Amino acid sequence: MADLFPYEEREKLSEKIISLFKNKNLYVTFGISGTDAVEIAIKTLFLYTKKEKIISFKNSYHGLSMGTIPLTNLKHFQNPFRKFLKNYSIEFEFPEKEEELEKLEKKLKKLNPSKIAGIILEPIQGRGGIKVPPRGFLKILYEFCKEKEILLVIDEIFTGFSKTGKDFCFQYEIDFPDILCLGKALGGGFPISACVGKKDIMKVWKVKGDPLYASTFLTHPLSIISSLYFLELYKKEKTLEIVKEKEKIFKKYLYELKDSNKIKDIRGKGIMWGIEFKEEKFALKIWENLIQKGFLTLLEGEKKNVLSFVPSLYFSEEKLKEIISHIKNSLRM
Numbered sequence: 012m013a014d015l016f017p018y019e020e021r022e023k024l025s026e027k028i029i030s031l032f033k034n035k036n037l038y039v040t041f042g043i044s045g046t047d048a049v050e051i052a053i054k055t056l057f058l059y060t061k062k063e064k065i066i067s068f069k070n071s072y073h074g075l076s077m078g079t080i081p082l083t084n085l086k087h088f089q090n091p092f093r094k095f096l097k098n099y100s101i102e103f104e105f106p107e108k109e110e111e112l113e114k115l116e117k118k119l120k121k122l123n124p125s126k127i128a129g130i131i132l133e134p135i136q137g138r139g140g141i142k143v144p145p146r147g148f149l150k151i152l153y154e155f156c157k158e159k160e161i162l163l164v165i166d167e168i169f170t171g172f173s174k175t176g177k178d179f180c181f182q183y184e185i186d187f188p189d190i191l192c193l194g195k196a197l198g199g200g201f202p203i204s205a206c207v208g209k210k211d212i213m214k215v216w217k218v219k220g221d222p223l224y225a226s227t228f229l230t231h232p233l234s235i236i237s238s239l240y241f242l243e244l245y246k247k248e249k250t251l252e253i254v255k256e257k258e259k260i261f262k263k264y265l266y267e268l269k270d271s272n273k274i275k276d277i278r279g280k281g282i283m284w285g286i287e288f289k290e291e292k293f294a295l296k297i298w299e300n301l302i303q304k305g306f307l308t309l310l311e312g313e314k315k316n317v318l319s320f321v322p323s324l325y326f327s328e329e330k331l332k333e334i335i336s337h338i339k340n341s342l343r344m
């Protein structure tokens with residue numbers, strides 16, 4: 012019943028989360044998983060705007076519940092459920108090159124905003140294949156949303172807490188979106204997520220009678236305490252400096268592979284990196300070889316051909332060197 016009866020630590024956690032941002036006029040709603048945080052964001056869009064469509068991006072990942080799959084534009088997750096899904100998503104291309112921004116602006120200009128409740132995006136796509144958009148992307152969406160009174164939702168469940176070299180990736184370009192989704196690292200290993208929204212938007216949840224959002228284990232005290240402890244450590248550690256150092260290490264070793272004719276691209280930011288292989292079969296082989304050597308990595312992207320590295324802040328240079336040497340050996344196969 013922790014979700015119904017607020018207690019001191021839970022309130023403290025809300026305050027601590029808000030203290031991470033310049034904008035203090037915020038309200039935090041907690042979830043158990045990242046998917047929950049996105050669900051809350053989706054419902055907030057519908058409740059607040061009364062409009063029915065949400066723009067999301069190709070290759071995006073926002074969770075796998077029936078509410079979030081329409082926005083998770085990876086077909087292998089959507090297709091088995093397609094005929095049961097309520098399709099409120101309008102899919103846009105996720106720009107990867109600067110020249111694609113112009114196309115995006117043109118498409119936005121043509122859009123009739125009367126049905127659009129919001130736009131949701133990851134500032135760098137994680138499970139979609141570590142895709143880094145060109146600078147200016149967020150600003151374009153931010154300005155568009157402000158002008159058309161559409162809500163901007165940024166999903167930093169993956170990128171949040173300094174993975175990309177800023178506390179939150181949106182801070183490279185904008186002050187604060189209308190709604191921000193946080194998860195993963197937030198719980199310090201325990202299940203908790205947060206949907207952080209501007210107060211005047213989040214007040215739509217205040218209704219008489221039964222709460223519109225509740226769940227048995229929501230804001231479980233262990234998760235709250237773990238998250239409070241994580242945030243305390245996060246403030247103490249010089250995380251951004253560590254990430255800058257680690258980014259240099261990533262560049263040094265990953266770029267050694269750049270000339271291989273089996274590799275299409277190497278990209279990333281901070282401690283979030285991906286190697287895109289030309290052939291899916293080859294990517295799978297490399298991934299299997301790494302597992303056998305005891306290194307757990309993931310294959311991302313629609314084609315599962317992007318080997319991703321999103322390690323803990325404290326990974327050692329030696330380990331990365333070892334991984335790269337295994338990949339080099341496989342590339343010679």
Ligand SMILES: Cc1ncc(COP(=O)(O)O)c(C=O)c1O
Nearest residue numbers: 044045046072073074137168169
């Ligand atoms: C960007 C993003 N959004 C949402 C989610 C869903 O979070 P969870 O798996 O905790 O439900 C993930 C999970 O990988 C994610 O990367």
